[in-house]
Amino acid sequence: MSAVVRSRPWLLTLIALAVLVAVNTALQPSFVQPAVLQSNLTTFLPLTLVAIGQTYVVMGGDIDLSVGAIAALVNVVTVSAIAAVGGDGLTPIIAGLAAGLATAVVCGVINGVLVAVLRLQAIVTTFATGIVFAGTALFVLPQAGLPVPEAFWRSYGATLIGLPVVLWILLAGLAFALFLGRRPFVAHLTAVGGSRVGAFQTGLSLSRVRIGAFVLSALFAGFAALCLTGETASGDPLLGQSLALSSISAVVLGGTALSGGSGGPVGSILGALVLGMIGNVIFFAGLPFAWQTLVxxxxxxxxxAGGVLVTRR
Amino acid sequence: MTLRSGLTNPLTLAAIAILALLAVGETLSPGFARGDQIVRLLTVAAILGIVAAGQNLVILGGREGIDLSVGPMISLGAVIAGNIMAGANAAILPAILAATAVTFLIGIVNGLGVTLVRIPPLVMTLGMTAIVQGGLVVYSQGIPSGNAAPALMAFINRPLVLGLPGILFVWAIIAVGLTFLLRRTAFGYAVYAIGANERAAMLVGLPVNRIRCLLYGLSGFFAGLTGVCVIGYTGNSFISVGDQYVLSSIIAVVIGGTSLAGGAGGYIGTVLGAVALVLLQSVLTTLQLENYGRQIIFGMTLLVLMLLYGRQGRLRV
Structure with a gap:
């Protein structure tokens, strides 16, 4: 039993998620209705995506505190690009998505180069770059506003082959995580996070692997920003401020060690869903409002703590 | 000491940064470096410096030591102190004792989580942040209450001796006391030992877990004391008053040359780091830039400071 759990710590997260879903359904019988499920998933999706990207950085032994600021920057760049191109149809939307995701890649490369090539400590560096990214977001769009075309948020809320688009996005994130898990990149990343000196001595290009992880983290923060844009249908330079610390909680809940070298994004997806469900259950348990944050x-x-106790070696 | 090693010494560099920032400030706005302005800046730096003292100890103790829960602990200290004082001078001492005792105990809980349960410090103190914030909401029911005693406000805002407010003397005593503790006592050597090499420290028989627990407790104590200073500085408190100190306390420690890896650095650097950070923010305010300009320059300056001396060693075969 314990060997199974140790190699797949996310099994416990899955059990926790199942328990929370059961409790939530008992407290709120309408929870299993498709519309309610879809609205819950819409709420949980941005953090889930950020958590996938954060996992790669953490597996490599680093940490990315700038994901919230990157999400805000991508959001304002996307809505500004859509407004700048103007007109109807798909052209402005495609331009907006491209501009937003290109911004995310640039942010990820900056983080990666500062940490992996210039050898700065990840935690302080990504905090500092986060300030710069957040400042840039305020420069691009000083105040919340700039509505996106109807086609943007309508398609985000729509269904595709009978399933909501938000579910397809989650499944695409999961599929990407599973696909990447079979590629050499993740093996290299695990090696870099597990023993930096050891990985260096085998001739692995450490900086390329670590920059790759930061780019993935920024890209997923960008995807999360596009989802938030689909949800709010406008730009907000202050969006996503709690994403960084929540995503780290999700990663740890999913069984990835902060010291690097183990774990994976599937656990983080479950961890993010567990975090969201805990909020749900507390809301529907009818606790006095003042007690909700504490509980x-x-x-x-x-x-x-439970996760750490079970998975520690 | 060669010129190069002198220039890359964090203490020298922080001191140069402070002088340069003063010069820039004076050029931009004559009177920036006037005596009373500097005293005002030092008062703000002292409040940051006191919470950074605890942060410094936790970081020195190593094993990825960090305390993200200082923010809500400062808020808690301010709210407890404000409610006990309720504007009465006689209640200042009980208020300080109660605020620091509660936050010391919270810090000890952090320490127990980190040592006995072996939760990574980042996660433990992040979890504690949510709990203390939640506790504050329950305790205050979301309504700001309590206010500072006049004598405490005078101690922090009005000149006491030689034109300097009392808080600067408290900060000086903390700086001297902490430096003596770290550099001249067995406890101090033990802190550096567990920070540099925990295994070796354990093998020579040091009570590693007990020391680390105490460091987190001290971080709580200093956060509570900072809370008392914050309410003395502003007169009243609200439940997120401490949030702004979380990352700035870490940055003051890093700018001051203490390694986030633990085991190297000291509090004098952190003092200079706190002064430099407050000066930088003040210069940026003087520039009358838009908010985004201040943020971008602030972040860039941090990166430059880290590039100058926050770099880690090169890997070698």
Whole structure:
């Protein structure tokens, strides 16, 4: 039993998620209705995507505190590009998506070069670049506004072959994670996070692997920003401020060690869903409002501690 | 000391940064470096410096030591102190004792989580942040309450001796005391030992877990004391008053030359780091830039400072 759990720590997260879903359904019988499920998934999706990207950085032994600021920057760049191109049809939307995701890649490369090539400490560096990215977002769009075309948010809320688009996005994230898990990149990343000196001595290009992880993290923050844009249908330079720390909680809940070299994004997806469900259950448990933050904090810390206790070697 | 090693010494560099920032400030706005302005800046730096003292200890202790929960602990200290004082001078001492005792105990809980349960410090103190914030909401029911005693406000805002407010003397005592503790006592050597090489420290028989627990407790104590200073500085408090100190306390420590890897650095650097950080923010305010310009320059300056001396060693075969 413990060997199975140790190699697949996300199994526990899956059990926790199942329990939370059961409790939530008992408290709120309408939870299983497709419309309610879809609205819950829409709420959880941005953090889930950010958590996937954060996992790669953490597996490599680094950390990315700038994901929230990157999401804000991508959001304002996307809506500004759509407004700048103007007109109807798909052209402005495609231009906006391209501009937003290109911005994310640039942010990821900046983080990666500072940390992996210039050898700065990831935690302080990504905090500092986060300030710069957030400042740039305020420069691009000083105030919330700039509505996106109807086609943008309508298609985000739509269904495709009977399933909501948000579910397709989640499945695409999962499929990407599973695909990348079979590529050499993740093996290299695990090696770099597990033993930096060891990986260096085998001749692995450490900086390329670590920059790749930061670019993935920024890209997924960009995807999350596009989802938030689809949800709010406008730009907001202050969006996503809690994403960085929540995504780290999700990664740890999913069984990836902060010291690097183990874990994977599937656990983080479950971890992000567990975090969202804990909020749900507390809301529907009918606790006095003032107590909700405290109880949520206690449950999250207990879950984190439990996860660490079970998976520690 | 060669010129190059002198220039890359964090203490020298932080001191140069402070002088340069003063010169820039004075050029941009004559009177920036006037005596009373500097005293005002030092008062703000002292508040940051006191919370950074605890942060410094936790980081020195190593094993990815960091304390993200200082923000809500400062808020908690301010709210507890404000409610006990309720504007009465007689209640200042009980208020300080209660605020620091509660945050010391929270810090010890952080320490127990980090040492006994072996939760990574980042995660443990992040979890504690949510819990203390939640506790504050329950305690205050979301309504700001309590206010500072006049004597405490005078101690922090009005000149006491030689034109300097009392808080600067408190900060000086903390700086001297902490530096003595770290450099001249067995406890201090033990802190550096567990930060540099925990395994070796354990093998020579140091009570590694007990020391690390105490470091987190001290971080809580200093955060609570900072909370008392914050309410003394502004007169009243609200439940997120401490949030702005979380990352700035870490940055003050890093600018001051303490390695985030633990085991190297000291508090004098952190003092200079706190002064440099407050000066930088003040210069950026003087520039009357738009908010985004201030943010971008602030972030860039941090990156440049780190590039100058925050770099880690090169890997070698």
């Amino acid at each position: 949520q904090g206690l449950i999250v810390l207990a879950a984190l």
